[in-house]
Amino acid sequence: MxxxxxxxxxxxxxxxxxxxxxxxxxxxxxxxxxxxxVIVMLxxxxxxxxxxxxINMKIFKVKDIExxxxxxxIYLDSKPFKNIVGENIxxxxxxxxxxxxxxxxxDFKVKNxxxxxxxxxxxxxxxxxxxLLLDNDLVIYQDMEIGSSNKYSVxxxxxxxxxxxxxxxxxxxxxxxTIFSDLIREKDNIKKICFTEKEIKVYTKSNKxxxxxxxxxxxxxxxxxxxxxxxFDLRFKNGIYVKK
Numbered sequence: 001m002x003x004x005x006x007x008x009x010x011x012x013x014x015x016x017x018x019x020x021x022x023x024x025x026x027x028x029x030x031x032x033x034x035x036x037x038v039i040v041m042l043x044x045x046x047x048x049x050x051x052x053x054x055i056n057m058k059i060f061k062v063k064d065i066e067x068x069x070x071x072x073x074i075y076l077d078s079k080p081f082k083n084i085v086g087e088n089i090x091x092x093x094x095x096x097x098x099x100x101x102x103x104x105x106x107d108f109k110v111k112n113x114x115x116x117x118x119x120x121x122x123x124x125x126x127x128x129x130x131x132l133l134l135d136n137d138l139v140i141y142q143d144m145e146i147g148s149s150n151k152y153s154v155x156x157x158x159x160x161x162x163x164x165x166x167x168x169x170x171x172x173x174x175x176x177x178t179i180f181s182d183l184i185r186e187k188d189n190i191k192k193i194c195f196t197e198k199e200i201k202v203y204t205k206s207n208k209x210x211x212x213x214x215x216x217x218x219x220x221x222x223x224x225x226x227x228x229x230x231x232f233d234l235r236f237k238n239g240i241y242v243k244k
Contacts (some may be wrong), residue, residue: 059118059119060088060089060090060117060118060119061086061087061088061089061119062084062085062086062087062088062089062092062119062120062121063085063119063120064119064120064121065078065081065084065085065120065121065122065123066078066120066121066122066123067081067123067125068122068123068124068125069108069125069126069127070111070124070125070126071126071127071129072126072127074127076105076108076125078123080100080103080104080105081097081100081121081123084096084100084121089115089117089118089119089121090115092113092115092121094110094113097110097113097123098110101123101125105125107127107128108125108126108127108128109125109126109128109143109145110123110124110125111124111125111126112124126143128141128142128143128145128147129141129142130147130149130157131157131158131183131184131187132157132158132159132160132183132193133149133157133158133159133160134146134149134160134162134167135160135161135162136149137149138167139157140160140170142184144169144170144177144180146167146168146169146170156187158183158187158190158191158192158193159191159192159193160173160192160193160194160195161192161193161194161195162194162195163195163196163197164195173195174195174214174215175195175200175214175215176195178214178215178216178217179200179216179217179218182217182218183218185220186218186220186221188205189204189205189206189221189222190202190203190204190205190221191203191204191205195214198213198214199211199212199213199214199235200212200213200214200216202218202221204221204224204225206221206225207230208221208224208225208229208230208231208232209230209231209232210224210231210232210233210234211231211232211233211234211235212234212235213235216234216235219234227241228243229241229242229243230242230243
């Protein structure tokens with residue numbers, strides 16, 4: 001009589017059952033992922049639809065435009081912006097605002113644009129103030145931009161002399177970017193400034209002269225007003241002072 005053991009068949013069936021369960025788990029997992037993806041897409045599309053509907057509502061059409069000048073007490077008329085009235089406040093681009101300001105108020109520059117919802121637009125501008133007169137041809141403004149000097153009088157300029165050619169920005173003059181904030185600080189005290197090959201010479205309105213290396217900063221000029229010397233060579237550690 002033969003003896004038969006079903007142990008092998010039992011193990012085989014258990015193995016097949018495990019494979020089947022594993023495939024079912026993977027299938028259920030992918031089904032859940034697909035359902036989640038579909039739900040997320042539906043929610044996203046709903047949010048976009050509602051957002052577009054809200055954005056395009058009439059209450060978000062521009063009704064009031066105000067221009068504010070930050071560095072001067074002056075009123076600017078908002079009439080040049082009349083074509084923007086009625087446009088959607090969300091869709092107004094800064095480039096368009098800048099273009100209108102440049103065309104109608106070319107002495108001014110846009111600093112900021114504030115959207116006060118639902119329908120008010122505030123355009124913050126500043127007047128471009130000429131600071132330096134460069135070789136009697138160009139002016140450099142307080143915001144570091146360069147323009148033509150034709151329409152400005154020479155009053156209250158700091159005169160700048162340099163041998164540099166083809167100047168398109170103040171960065172074309174070595175040493176000027178380093179001391180630009182100093183020039184703004186000392187604009188009421190400096191008469192002229194010269195950029196030579198190796199140094200910078202600063203001439204004050206109180207008839208003092210300072211010499212510094214290119215790349216060095218200009219000290220506070222009030223500190224030199226009551227000193228009897230006329231020339232201050234600051235290129236050396238302790239400085240060299242000359243009476244005449």
